[in-house]
Amino acid sequence: MAMAKVFFSDLKSGRCSSVVEARLLRFWEARNVKRGGELMWMDVLMVDVNSTVMQVTISAGRLPQFREKLHVGTMFSVSGFDVSRCAQNFRLTDSSLMIRFNESTSFQELTEPDSPLPEEAFRFRNHSELIGLANTNTQLPDIIGEILSVKSTVCDPPEEKNRVMVTLKLDSDETVTLSFFDSQAVAFHIQLEAMRVDPKVMVVTSINPKIVGGIGLCIIIYCHSTLVLTSLLIYGGRLFLNATSGTHVYFDKKTEAGAALFYRLVARDNGLPSAAPLLKSYAKVETMTxxxxxxxxxxxxxxxxxxxxxxxxxxxxxxxxxxxxxxxxxxxxxxxxxxxxxxxxxxxxxxxxxxxxxxxxxxxxxxxxxxxxxxxxxxxxxxxxxxxxxxxxxxxxxxxxxxxxxxxxxxxxxxxxxxxxxxxxxxxxxxxxxxxxxxxxxxxxxxxxxxxxxxxxxxxxxxxxxxxxxxxxxxxxxxxxxxxxxxxxxxxxxxxxxxxxxxxxx
Ligand SMILES: [Zn+2]
Structure with a gap:
């Protein structure tokens, strides 16, 4: 008996016995740093034919059943799983629901989907949207931008505390600072060092935006003893985008979105050599008042x-x-x-x-x-x-x-x-x-x-x-x-x- 095919957008809370066809986009481990890095679950992002992205969680206990099948880009037909509301904080998708694999989940590789599935899906946010999300811890959006510089404290061999800061220019010409910490900083540094040519474009997923160092100033103007204007100015704050455990980085043409920006940048390239290899600005620190x-x-x-x-x-x-x-x-x-x-x-x-x-x-x-x-x-x-x-x-x-x-x-x-x-x-x-x-x-x-x-x-x-x-x-x-x-x-x-x-x- 053929099971009914549904889309991610059709799902409701509870057990679902219908089938969804979807492509695996990314996956990563959620570990408990407070308990010696103990593996808690695997987070998986999948996209269906309508480009709806859904978070899938596989608990550590159930992971052996599915681990071998987890390959980025692979398509699956999934059925028999639980659907629940996702946490209010640090949302990875636009959906308010998420999928949990259970003991009867069927997770079968698919070579011939009913309709072609998207190759990639991102939740890019522009500068003003990132400002709006900053310090709320509600969403972990994705960004795309041109790499302007990389500052790294990673030494050879790497020491305990590490940090890499990447200055990115977003579409609107605003620049933001993207931070990687510790093992992610080291991995990023090594990846960049191994590249023959400095990359121009980065797609970065699941970042947490923070505004740092802003000063709120309340301006009140009185006119003939009457309050006529109150406004709150926020100035001087800079937008920091902090990497999370779900953060993945794709350089240049590794993604379609990145390739499009890459070719735009190359097209307007003035032919001058790039100012300096990215990692030259090694171990520098931002100045701050x-x-x-x-x-x-x-x-x-x-x-x-x-x-x-x-x-x-x-x-x-x-x-x-x-x-x-x-x-x-x-x-x-x-x-x-x-x-x-x-x-x-x-x-x-x-x-x-x-x-x-x-x-x-x-x-x-x-x-x-x-x-x-x-x-x-x-x-x-x-x-x-x-x-x-x-x-x-x-x-x-x-x-x-x-x-x-x-x-x-x-x-x-x-x-x-x-x-x-x-x-x-x-x-x-x-x-x-x-x-x-x-x-x-x-x-x-x-x-x-x-x-x-x-x-x-x-x-x-x-x-x-x-x-x-x-x-x-x-x-x-x-x-x-x-x-x-x-x-x-x-x-x-x-x-x-x-x-x-x-x-x-x-
Ligand atoms: Zn002592």
């Missing part, structure tokens, strides 16, 4: 991202001190007892202490003021003086090194302008946190010497650097619990080393 930075941490989802800022030191927060005693093993702050240091992280009651810088400064540019923390690596690099050396210069009887007065070279930073890299981490996204960690600074205009002092994460075994608890006056220099926690987290959030270009202008 301090106002943008502050609103970024309010508006953006928790993520790790680096920015370059330039600003002048307006105030040094001296009551927070300028250094702390760190565990020489893990570099977290130590607790000072009468005769020893205790490291709560290493669980060591006899920890060896090393002095490390930590200075808070208010830095401002034309837009705003922010509180920035300088940690050991950057300050040592900047002044070529270790915290322990500075403490020796300032040593006073009966005063713990961390309680000595501010070293003059640090006091002199007040009033000077610096360009520095700020790393915004998940730590910055906690509710009451509004300080930024300066992760990198270099001597003027790239004159950073190769033999500069490295921020080695505190495993320096230079004996002259370690300090003894008995050299100073007991417990009076103890810090509050809150401050210690702040430091612990601050240190954790801050100082990873990477290769960097930065300069000071003072």
């Amino acid at each position: 301090i106002a943008d930075l502050s609103s970024f941490i309010v508006s953006a989802a928790s993520q790790e991202i680096d920015f370059l800022c330039t600003g002048r030191v307006v105030r040094i927060d001296t009551d927070k001190g300028w250094c702390y005693v760190a565990c020489s093993k893990c570099s977290k702050i130590l607790q000072r007892t009468k005769s020893a240091f205790t490291c709560g992280v290493c669980n060591n009651p006899q920890a060896v202490g090393a002095l490390r810088y930590r200075v808070e400064m208010a830095i401002s540019d034309d837009t705003a003021e922010g509180i920035f923390i300088w940690f050991d690596g950057v300050l040592t690099k900047l002044h070529s003086i270790r915290a322990s050396e500075a403490a020796q210069m300032l040593a006073e009887d009966g005063v713990n090194p961390e309680d000595t007065r501010l070293p003059p070279f640090i006091a002199d930073m007040e009033g000077k302008a610096y360009t520095f890299q700020v790393r915004v981490t998940a730590f910055n996204f906690t509710e009451h946190h509004n300080t930024f960690t300066i992760t990198r600074i270099a001597e003027d205009h790239g004159r950073l010497t190769a033999d500069g002092v490295h921020d080695d994460g505190g495993d320096d075994d230079d004996a002259s650097q370690t300090i003894e608890p008995s050299t100073a006056a007991g417990d009076q220099g103890g810090t509050s619990k809150a401050r210690e926690e702040d430091w612990l987290r601050g240190v954790k959030g801050g100082e990873e080393d990477a290769c960097w270009l930065i300069y000071i202008n003072n």
Whole structure:
């Protein structure tokens, strides 16, 4: 008995015994990062003859039954499945329904469909539509654009945290920044590196649009004491498109849509060689004003991202001190007892202490003021003086090194302008946190010497650097619990080393 053939648009919630003919467009694994990357299900997108795209989910338990058949581009006749509403968030299709394979699902390869099935289907959104979707987390649309530049932090061999930012020009001439993180960043970087010719066009699927750093400004105009106009201006925000686990990238002629744009671009090519190989702009970071930075941490989802800022030191927060005693093993702050240091992280009651810088400064540019923390690596690099050396210069009887007065070279930073890299981490996204960690600074205009002092994460075994608890006056220099926690987290959030270009202008 032949089963009734239906279209995706005919489906209703519940069990469906009719047959749909559809082509497999893309599929990817949904893994639970919180549970060691455990596979939860497979997401599959399929398109039917009417170009309706439907999300199909195959649970991890049922996957062995279907895994072998999953090939991009293959056509199937599908019957015997469950239809349910899809989640309100992160929608992958325009349909409000999705298909779940069950124990009686038939998933048969099809060579002769009743009618030809589309080869591809995308949900391209233009710039203003993307703006409308930004920060809503409702839809994961697709985009197409011309590749203008690629910035990558991927090193060889790749390190743990990675990010690639692609600047794309959309049809309307607006540019957007597309971000890939971690393993997707590495995969993208390697794919691009392996290409003989720089691609011109990218089709990117299932991206999550975010507006970052926008400032809302309410303008109210009074006329004869009567309110005549209220308007809300949003300016300065930039559109970031973040890759998701469902994101697929197709270069140039890999898709029909991409090929059409590719040939349009080639046709208007002026014959000049391309400006530079895409990956030349290696490991650069976007600049941001301090106002943008502050609103970024309010508006953006928790993520790790680096920015370059330039600003002048307006105030040094001296009551927070300028250094702390760190565990020489893990570099977290130590607790000072009468005769020893205790490291709560290493669980060591006899920890060896090393002095490390930590200075808070208010830095401002034309837009705003922010509180920035300088940690050991950057300050040592900047002044070529270790915290322990500075403490020796300032040593006073009966005063713990961390309680000595501010070293003059640090006091002199007040009033000077610096360009520095700020790393915004998940730590910055906690509710009451509004300080930024300066992760990198270099001597003027790239004159950073190769033999500069490295921020080695505190495993320096230079004996002259370690300090003894008995050299100073007991417990009076103890810090509050809150401050210690702040430091612990601050240190954790801050100082990873990477290769960097930065300069000071003072
Ligand atoms: Zn420790």
